[in-house]
Amino acid sequence: MTDYQASATAIIKAVGGKExxxxxxxxxxxxxxxxxxxxxxxxxxxKKVPGVLGAVIAAGQCQVIIGNDVVEMxxxxxxxxxxxxxxxxxxxxxxxxxALDFIIGIFQPLVPAIAGGGILKSLLMLFAxxxxxxxxSSTYQILTFIGTAPLYFLPIxxxxxxxxxxxxxxxxxxxxxxxxxxxxxxxxxxAGTQFMSLPxxxxxxxxxxxxxxxxxxxxxxxxxxxxxxxxxxxxIFFVPLLCMAIAVxxxxxxxxxxxxxxxxxxxxxxxxxxxxxxxxxxxxxxxVLPFMVATGMHKAMIPYVVSSMSSIKSELxxxxxxxxxxxxxxxxxxxxxxxxxxxxxxxxxISAGISALFGITEPALYGITLQNKRAMxxxxxxxxxxxxxxGFVGLKAFALVGPGLASLTMYVDKTNAANLVxxxxxxxxxxxxxxxxxxxxxxxxxxxxxxxxxxxxxIGSEALTAPVSGQVIALTEVNDSVxxxxxxxxxxxxxxxxxxxxxxxxxxxxxxxxxxxxxxxxTAGGAEILFHVGxxxxxLAGKFFDAQVQEGQQVKQGDVLLKFDLAQIKAAxxxxxxxxxxxxxSQQGIDLPTVMA
Numbered sequence: 001m002t003d004y005q006a007s008a009t010a011i012i013k014a015v016g017g018k019e020x021x022x023x024x025x026x027x028x029x030x031x032x033x034x035x036x037x038x039x040x041x042x043x044x045x046x047k048k049v050p051g052v053l054g055a056v057i058a059a060g061q062c063q064v065i066i067g068n069d070v071v072e073m074x075x076x077x078x079x080x081x082x083x084x085x086x087x088x089x090x091x092x093x094x095x096x097x098x099a100l101d102f103i104i105g106i107f108q109p110l111v112p113a114i115a116g117g118g119i120l121k122s123l124l125m126l127f128a129x130x131x132x133x134x135x136x137s138s139t140y141q142i143l144t145f146i147g148t149a150p151l152y153f154l155p156i157x158x159x160x161x162x163x164x165x166x167x168x169x170x171x172x173x174x175x176x177x178x179x180x181x182x183x184x185x186x187x188x189x190x191a192g193t194q195f196m197s198l199p200x201x202x203x204x205x206x207x208x209x210x211x212x213x214x215x216x217x218x219x220x221x222x223x224x225x226x227x228x229x230x231x232x233x234x235x236i237f238f239v240p241l242l243c244m245a246i247a248v249x250x251x252x253x254x255x256x257x258x259x260x261x262x263x264x265x266x267x268x269x270x271x272x273x274x275x276x277x278x279x280x281x282x283x284x285x286x287x288v289l290p291f292m293v294a295t296g297m298h299k300a301m302i303p304y305v306v307s308s309m310s311s312i313k314s315e316l317x318x319x320x321x322x323x324x325x326x327x328x329x330x331x332x333x334x335x336x337x338x339x340x341x342x343x344x345x346x347x348x349x350i351s352a353g354i355s356a357l358f359g360i361t362e363p364a365l366y367g368i369t370l371q372n373k374r375a376m377x378x379x380x381x382x383x384x385x386x387x388x389x390x391g392f393v394g395l396k397a398f399a400l401v402g403p404g405l406a407s408l409t410m411y412v413d414k415t416n417a418a419n420l421v422x423x424x425x426x427x428x429x430x431x432x433x434x435x436x437x438x439x440x441x442x443x444x445x446x447x448x449x450x451x452x453x454x455x456x457x458x459i460g461s462e463a464l465t466a467p468v469s470g471q472v473i474a475l476t477e478v479n480d481s482v483x484x485x486x487x488x489x490x491x492x493x494x495x496x497x498x499x500x501x502x503x504x505x506x507x508x509x510x511x512x513x514x515x516x517x518x519x520x521x522x523t524a525g526g527a528e529i530l531f532h533v534g535x536x537x538x539x540l541a542g543k544f545f546d547a548q549v550q551e552g553q554q555v556k557q558g559d560v561l562l563k564f565d566l567a568q569i570k571a572a573x574x575x576x577x578x579x580x581x582x583x584x585x586s587q588q589g590i591d592l593p594t595v596m597a
Contacts, residue, residue, distance in 0.1 A: 003050070004069075004076035006571040010049040011073075012080055013573075015062055016040030021081055023101075026066075026074040027108055029362040033062040034101050050567035053366035060101035067355065067363040105165040106213065107302040110157055111400055113150040114306065115407075118399020121147035122409035129417060154310055155181055155205055155212035162216040168223050172240045176219050177212045179248045180205040180256065195249050201257045207310040209303070210259030210266075215251040219243050263307045274317050279391030286321035286387025287380050290329075290369055293361055298322075305400050319397035319410070323423065324386030325379070326403055327430035329364040330356035332378045335438025336368060342444055344497055357431075359402025378437035386430030393422040464504040465557060467531060468578050470496040475579065480535050483579050488530065491581035501531060501562040501578065503555045513538075516545035519561060520583075528583050533564055535575040544568045 012018060015033050023034035035041065041062050046055035051073055054065040066073045124143055127133040133140050150157065155177050163173035179185060189202045205211055222243045230238050274281050292298040301318045308315040333353030337346050345368075352364035369375045396419055397403070399410035411423035466472070471494065478484045478493045503521065510520035510528065517537040521529045533545070544565040549555060569576045 003568060003571065004072050005080070006568060007049050007051045007073065008076035008080045010571045010573070011046065011052065011064060011077055014042045014046040014049065014055075015064075018081055023105075024074070024078060024081060025105065025108065026070050027111075029065060029067050029070050029360055031064040031066060031070065031074055031077060032104070032108075033064065034060070035062055038062060048570055050571050053363060054370070060098060061104065065362045065366050067360070067366075102165060103303060106158065106161045107306060109161045110154075110306065111302070113157060114154075114309065115399055115401035117147040117150035118309075119147075119401060119407055119410060122398055122412040125412045125414045126409050126420070128414070129412070151310060152206050153181070154207050154209060154306070158209050158212040159216050162213050163220075166216065166220040168216070168220045169240070172223070172243060173216045173219055175240075176244050176247050176251075177215050179244070180211065180215070180251065189252075195252060198253055200252050203256055203260050205256065208260060208263060209306055209310060210263040211251060211256040212259070214255040214259045215247060218250060218255060219247045222246055264311060266304060267307050267311050271312075279388050282317055282321050282324075282391025283384050283388035285317065286324040286328075286383040286390075289321060289325040289383065290365060290376065290379055293325075293365055302400075309398075309400060314396040314398050314413075315400075316394060316396045317391075319400070319403055320390040320395040320423075320426070321383075321387045323395075323397075323403035323411075323426055324390055324430045325383045326356050326359055326361050327427050328379045328382040328386060328434040329361045329369060330354075331382065331431040331434030332375050332438040333364050333368055335378070335435045336372075336375060336442050339439060339442040340444050345444070357405050359404030359407055361402075372442075374441040374443065375438065378434050378441050382430050382434035382437055385433055386426055389429055390422065390426040393425075395419065395422050395426060465502070466494060467501050467504045467561075467580050468494050468496045469498050470494045470578070473577075475581070478535070478577060478579065479575060483532070483581070489581045489583040491530075491579060494578045494580070496533075496566060496576055496578050499564055499566045500560050501533060501564070503557055503559045503561055504529075504580065505557050507555060509549045509551055509553045509555060509561075512547050512549065512551055515540065515542040516547040516562065517542070517564075519547065519549070521555070521561075530579070530581045530583050531561065532579040532581070533562065533576070534569055535577060537569065537574050537576075540569070540572065540574070544572070 011031070012021070015021060015035060016037060017040075020036050020040050021033055022036055025032045038057055041057060043055045043057070046052055046064060051066060051069060052064055053067050056063050056065075121144060124133065124135075124140060124147065128135040128140065156174055159174045159177035160170055163170040186204060186206070189200060189204075192202065193200050203211070223239060226239050226242050227235060230242075289298065298318075305315050305318055330353045333349040333356060337349035337353060340346050340349065348363075348367040352367045355361070356364040369379050395411065396413060397410050398412065399407070401407045401410055403410065405427075408420070408423055408427065411420050413419035473493050473495065475491050475493050476484050483491075483493070505521075505523050507521045507523040507529075510522050512519045515538050517534060517540065518530065518532045521531065523529065537545075546563045548560045548562060555561065564576075566576055
């Protein structure tokens with residue numbers, strides 16, 4: 001079980017310390033850091049922290065992939081960080097990083113509300129299609145209103161996230177945007193109205209995104225400068241009064257129409273590409289989604305999806321392509337779980353496969369796909385085929401949520417029952433094809449040992465098994481001159497992947513070090529072997545180590561000699577490499593070949 005507090009400390013250290021963090025948010029699988037200086041981030045160290053599946057710098061953020069435990073890890077990191085100064089060193093960021101961080105900061109928090117409402121409406125339509133509920137009933141109507149609310153009041157939700165991102169008064173910003181969607185305002189705009197003799201364009205602002213963003217941006221500028229020059233005695237009411245009185249008319253006359261045109265054009269461009277490239281666009285997008293998700297660039301699609309949902313009430317490129325990709329990740333993981341002989345890989349594959357089946361692919365990507373070329377080929381090939389199918393049939397999505405088994409109702413179309421059938425076929429094609437490809441292509445990684453490393457497994461007539469599972473490396477590769485120089489004797493080193501040190505041969509325990517991180521064994525043939533867990537782990541003073549044997553105890557090959565907490569040792573910043581060194585040879589002529597550099 002992950003120690004979230006220890007991991008949180010290690011994560012903060014790897015991103016450059018508390019002073020380098022200006023903001024922290026999280027999505028469904030990632031911690032998203034806004035940093036003062038991204039050059040201070042140590043991605044390699046981040047990836048080794050227990051509970052971390054991967055780490056990238058993308059979209060103006062340092063994204064730490066956690067997976068299903070993201071909420072628990074966020075709480076631990078947030079508690080460790082305390083209060084943040086979001087404006088500190090902000091000028092050190094590139095404008096592109098600031099812009100991407102701003103966009104994601106606005107749209108990412110919207111997803112749960114939009115997804116919840118969309119899935120509720122799709123479930124209601126499915127119930128109506130199956131005859132389980134009448135779409136004329138008052139219950140159906142009320143539940144439909146609930147599902148419609150997030151999209152209808154999208155300007156309000158956008159006003160909240162934009163104001164929070166800009167660090168301005170949220171309630172005043174919301175009140176300003178709310179004026180745009182007042183029923184009386186809508187009626188006045190429909191009838192045709194003017195402001196100070198200037199014509200106001202008739203635009204329905206309900207469900208619109210970009211007018212609200214521009215409105216709050218303008219409000220933020222007003223709040224800053226009016227507050228600066230306003231007397232403190234009247235600031236509490238005078239600043240909101242002026243900001244609202246100026247921002248709403250300017251939005252109605254200029255910013256609102258500009259945002260509306262931009263939103264319509266944004267969606268039109270995507271639809272133009274889809275209409276001209278057709279299923280090819282969906283297929284190619286599905287095939288490259290592993291790389292987009294890995295770098296976090298798939299989040300750049302959210303503004304388009306939200307805009308599409310608000311304008312044409314559906315989306316027919318990104319979410320259908322995501323269905324093909326998600327199921328391909330799942331099928332490949334399940335196939336690997338069957339084929340692999342490695343217990344750790346099997347456990348990861350099963351967990352990741354289930355997550356991907358329900359629409360969360362990061363555990364699969366970082367735990368399996370990105371680490372294995374064969375898995376990547378399986379995922380990309382099946383995503384391409386599945387994406388081609390859903391693109392060819394023109395699959396439409398009606399809710400912004402990760403496509404998966406539990407959210408298939410997002411493809412329910414009240415006017416076209418075949419849309420859900422196409423989604424089921426796309427689901428099955430991607431899942432089954434990736435499963436078959438995974439079974440055919442998968443091969444466990446083989447740890448190749450040099451001849452001198454193999455020789456270490458035999459001392460005279462005694463055959464030794466590995467004392468711990470993991471990657472075997474030459475002793476010369478150990479990052480400690482005492483061991484790598486061979487001054488203590490010849491041997492091997494293993495980068496462990498479990499928490500138990502086993503007896504490689506029958507023998508007697510000669511010594512258990514007081515901090516329990518090292519012990520000695522004398523084989524029946526007379527060879528003396530030293531086991532040392534980790535580098536500089538003596539500094540832990542026995543913490544995270546639990547010896548299972550005592551001095552003078554007889555042990556058999558395979559007996560547990562020592563248990564240690566691998567995750568905690570890593571989190572504490574120590575190299576966990578295990579050394580097995582023959583420190584002396586008996587008078588019986590046991591000969592250990594020299595380990596070559």
